[in-house]
Each structure stands twice: as structure tokens, then as C-alpha cells.
Amino acid sequence: MWKRIKFWTVTVILLALSAACAYLYFSGRRKAMVRQVVDAPAVVRQIQQLNELVTVKYSIQKVVGLEEEKVPFGSEKILLMVQANVLGGIDLSTISPQDCVVVAGKSVTLRLPPPKVLQVFINEKETQVWDRSKTWWTPWVPFNPELERKARLAALEAVQAAALEMGILNNAQQNAEKTICEFLNAAGITTVHFETAQAESSGTGQ
């Protein structure tokens, strides 16, 4: 009789202990989970850290001519073959909390600044002067040492105009949306909608 009572008592105690351990294990795991809170200022802070986000690079080659009219007569010409790189992107440092709306902690609507050409620079290795001349009947006119520099500046303008014509801003916008989408997905946001000053677009990142 005592043996039976002992057996059942030990069994009940062991079962109670096992149940208590199981309860503590599962309830402890639940409590250890960190709940992520997504709010607009936090999202904006994260995006602002990206600063001037370069999302596209165009490499353009041009032949640019510059003719300088001399005072009182004559002219000097230079012909430059230029290779330049144009970087397009978005300046995210200007984004403010008003540009960001968070819905239910999972979906974000973001108003992006318009894309722009962030930098244009000449590739010196691939750039060279092709021709340089002045009017033959004004031999007294000296060559202008500044002419090549001015031709380079003019070339930068021509290259920038070509990049704009080729659609660098559209590319910059699309790539920026893709990059920000991936960035926010990694932060736990599932859906991102974009608005821009020029046009409105929408993108969903899963």
C-alpha cells in the first residue's frame, strides 16, 4: 500500500515539475521577443543617414568646340574630346518627418525629393585636345591659356544636358525607390509607397 502511495506521489510531483518547466520555458520565450515599433521619425532618421544617394552613373563622350571672339578682331578655336561621368541620385538629407507616413507599423508612404544630377566630372585619362587654332590674319593675337579650362567647363554643361536628355533623372528615381525599398524591408517594413514632387509612383516590397 505504502509503495503505491509513494509511486503515485513521486509521479505526480514529477509531472507537476515537468509542466512547470514547460510553462516557464514557453512563457519566457514569449517575453524575450523584442517588439519593433516603427514610427515616422525613426524611418526618416534612417533614410536621412543615406544623405546624397547616388543611384545611377552615366559615362558620356562628346566632342566640344569653343570659339573665342577676340577684341577687336580675330578668333581662337579649340576642339576637345571629352569623356565625363554624370552621377544622378536623390538628396535624402532634405527629407523631413512630414514626408513620411507610417500605417500600422508595416506600411510606409514616403514623399521623396526630386531626383537631380549630383555631380559631373571629367575623366582626365580619356580627355584630350584634338585641335587648336586661331585666325591666320591676326598673328599678333596671343593664345589664351584659359581657353582649354573654359572649353572643359562648357563640355561639362554639354555632358549634363546630354545626360538629362537620355533620362538620367528617371533612372535615378527608379533606382532610388528600389534601394530605399530594400533598405526599409530589411528594417521590417513590408510595403513602401512613393510619392515625388514631379510624379507619383508606387512600389511594393515583400
Next chain:
Amino acid sequence: MSKRFWALGIALAIIGVGIGMLALFRIQEARDFSRPHQVRTRAGTNFVMRIAEISVGKVDTGFVVIAYLRLENPNGFDLELRRNRFVLVGENRNFFRPSRMGTQNELIKLPAYSVSKGELLSYTVPDDVIKGTLSLRAGRNCTITIKESGPFGDQLRPDEFRTFHWPRW
């Protein structure tokens, strides 16, 4: 025979005087174009602006006008000028702000009693604007005509630029 020489001499003298007068006219025109202008900013500070030359070129999106400026700060304190305050004004009151290529800062900094000889401002304008008068407006009181009214641009090929020292182009 000698009469012929006389006639040739007189003709050459007339041509020489004509060319000389034309040269003097163009020199004077260039001097007028690049004479100093006193500019007052919106805050009331004065500085001196002089247009060295104007380059104009045909590009894919229209025309580019580049103004090379000489800026002088006669004050005993540093001066910061916003690039956006230098506005190109077209004939039909079209306003154009200077374009930026990333290499040009928004602020033009002039230390006290200093001269900046190589400041440049570039503007992209559409084809129809280049046919009319163009002026550069700076500060509250200064407007300088950089191009007189008249057709221009047909003689330029794409990516070709030309530099002028007078407003007649």
C-alpha cells in the same frame, strides 16, 4: 600711272580708317560690356560685379549661356552670395536660375577686400529664349544686358560654343 597710285592709296587709306574705326568701336563696346557695376544685395551690402565674357553653346536640351564674372568685395567683412540670386532674364520676363553641376557650391564666398576673377554662372535656356534680349540680374538694383535682341543660334552646331565680349551676338 601716278593717278592710279593715288587712287589706290586713297582707297587703302579709307579702308584702313574704316577698319580702325571699327576696331575702336569694338574695343569701346567690349569696355562698356565689362565695366564694373555696383550691386546691392537684399540685405543692403554692396559689392562690385563685372562681366568678363559670355559663352553660349548649343546642347541637347537647348542652349547653355555661361557668364564669367569678376566679383569684388570692397567691405571689411566676408561676404556670402547665393548663386541663385544671379538670375538670367529673358525677353518675355522668363527667369532662369543658374544650373549646378555638383562642383559649384551654392554660396559664393568673398573674403574681405578680395577679388574673385573666375566665377562662372551657367544657365540652360530653351531655343526661343535665345532669340530675344537676355539680361543678368543681380541683387536689388543691377540688371546688365548680355545679349541684344536678334536671331542667334542657327550658326551653331550641337556641342559648339562661342565666346563674346559684347552684347551684340
